[in-house]
Amino acid sequence: MPEQSYDHKSIEPKWSARWAADPTLFAPEENSSKPKFYVLEMLPYPSGALHIGHIRNYSIGDALARFKWMRGFNVLHPMGWDAFGLPAENAAIKNKREPAEWTHYNIEQMKRQHRRMGFSYDWAREVSTCEPEYYKWNQWFFIRMFEKGLAYRKAALLNWCRECATVLANEQVVDGCCWRHEDIPVEQKELTQWFIKITAYADELLRDIEKLQGGWPDRVLAMQTNWIGRSEGTEVDFTMDGTGEKVRVFTTRVDTIYGATCVILAPEHELVKKYVSGDNAAAVKAMIDARATQAPGEAEKVGIFTGLHAINPYNGEKVPVWVANFVLTGYGTGAIMAVPAHDERDFEFCTKYGIPIRAVIRPDDGSTAELPFCDYGVVANSGEWTGLASADARKKMSAHAAANGFGEASITFRIKDWGISRQRYWGTPIPMIHCNACGVVPVPDSQLPVLLPADVELSGKGQSPLAGSASFVNVPCPKCAEPARRETDTMDTFVDSSWYFYRYCDAQNSDAPFDPKKIAYWFPIDQYIGGVEHAILHLIYSRFWTKMMRDIGLITNDEPAARLFTQGMVIKGGAKMSKNKGNVISADSMMDDFGADTGRLFELFAAPPERDLDWTTDGAMGAYRFIGRVFRFVTRSIDRFDTPGIPGDADRKVLRKLHQTIQRITDDFESRWHFNTSIAAFMEFVNELYAQESELTGATLREVSEKTVLLLAPFTPYLCEELWEMMGLAGPVFKQPWPVFDPELAKEDGAEVIFQVNGKLRGKATVAFGTAKDALEQLALSDEKVKPFVEGKAIVKVIVVPDKLVNVVVK
């Protein structure tokens, strides 16, 4: 077989077709004795077109999956579609195509592209979240949560995007704007909606972050910690002067309460509705309206004095009660005590309105602090508490409130319950029925799934599209059989992605979401891979869902994924790829030009995986050239495999480099995940092959050719499968054992020791490993290059690190 030139267009379709024809090829073994490994990439939204940004995520996961197979694991590597969502609905309105039809077409396109890329998915486990077989279980889970009080309905101020014509979860609001429409400010609307009580798990979600440390990026854990926002403090009742009503405030700094010079209510506070009237009521209304459209944090602080006073239970002082726009209604009790001397916001507000400022905390060092002084210190001017340290005072003063019945220690979380109602069509119908007599009644399990009706007009405006379908809405009450109405909102699509990875373990199950035994085998996910943009949305919902499923007795694991990896973005010309900028490169055109293997290899090589990666055509050409170099070497070596010969220096050098490369790539996979350095090491190895090629014996050529193919198999599977077959070996390559590192073969002949004088490199020598320190010192001092720098100077000391260096310190 003479040298052949590499042509991806003939190789890749051939193997792609073979792989597609064998549905068991990438399936894990049943009842396997091998250790299991579950590798998962976040499932995509089926937009219809894979681009080179998507394939980075999958290339990393696929390299890992193939490596783990070669390392003898039973690998689960599934893929599916996050198939509900607004784009399908918008496309339906625009193109007059059914959302289902549009979505199915896109899934087909994207699946074809995935197959063309050669990713090793077990397609028998494919999950599409828009199928009734899947969303039935969303409904089933919802009812379970309803039964446990974890799903409930309430009227609340909600984030509303007029462009999406639906409400958004708090997690979907970015910089005060919609996550899908970065220039549309989110408005506040009061609506009655379904909520999932994620706050019931706030403490555990926070606590278990500890279990994820080491396995999840610190950045993601920090973001989740902030998002959950646990804060320890005290709730204290101030008594309204005159009426005797209580106003409860939340503070983390009860030690400063003697410095409270007013109480401030959020504009939506109950007492404001009750007691503020006339001009003031209009001003409060204006405040609420302004807040509905204004990005938070940018508004100037404004307030109105209510005319009321409240009594501080600690010192009996009567302070004015204000309403102000900077007090949040949804956090704590919706009311605060203002301590302007020790809080920047209170300081700003009270200064503006001439409210007194009284210092009650002194710095630890006894100095006089400039106000506002917001650190901990020593309590002053505070009656019996004077002289205590802040931390101590917080505890004692909290206990005092509890003992006297006007308050208690309290823990407040920033995270709020997850509002999941969406006034849109293309999502999971919420399986609830509204009956005039019985109230809200869940759809009986036997009637699930509640199917999305087909006879719905989509306008993209106004209220829930499902409300327009009479056949959908009108239903007898499951309890009393009287006419009743179905809930017409659908679920947030983040419900779909909160548990899809469990369904992969048992995707065809029609009796249950999954068989718990299968979950017990596969979970937790050993490696989850996806974009950091999901750090608080998907990843916090998924953690919650896992805990919820555990508590209804379905599973036993506390967390979904043991390890998480967040890869960097692929950018083009310094900018994120986007349709607007017109710099999107489709996976198809990339594969036409370079092939799937080249695309993978370049993306894994050009930067470490967690960092952003700049796609360049020149760089991709380099990867293509390299693949050609490997291809030519192996194909022209095959004829020489049986040529006899006595191994010499060249053979030894090449085998040494081979084993050094095996070690580096194996280590990179097992610990660092820096595939860029794996591939660089591999390139060095190939350069050595080229340098020594003509001297090599047939046996060595065979050995290095085979090992080359095995080592490269996780990165360029098409190339390797082809070469493996050309060498006459039985495939598939990714089920062959990974090459074993032999430290003896990898060992260098001797240690290269460098000679320094005053830390500067002056000479070097190769010595036997383990050469004694004083021998090394003598060698250095007698080195011709070292001598001139030492002569005539006093040697202060000599540092010798065996096998590494000698540093002569002179004066």
Next chain:
RNA sequence: GCCCGGGUGGCGAAAUCGGCAGACGCAACGGACUUAAAAUCCGUUUUUCCGCAAGGAGAGUGCGGGUUCAAUUCCCGCCCCGGGCACCA
């Protein structure tokens, strides 16, 4: 403002435990092969200075300091870039 990342040649980057800074690749340049080009193969490429040359000397990892025989790596203080959070009481 707070919390994470990051800053190294013309470019992407490497240096895994404090021990030769710039591996590997791109681009550029030179050579071989070729009638020619492409492809391929080989080589040069941080920078300044001295030298006709072989070669030699110095500087250099955002800036300033420190620890050390030795710092891209550890410590302190700053600057810049990217991301997250941001009236959360």
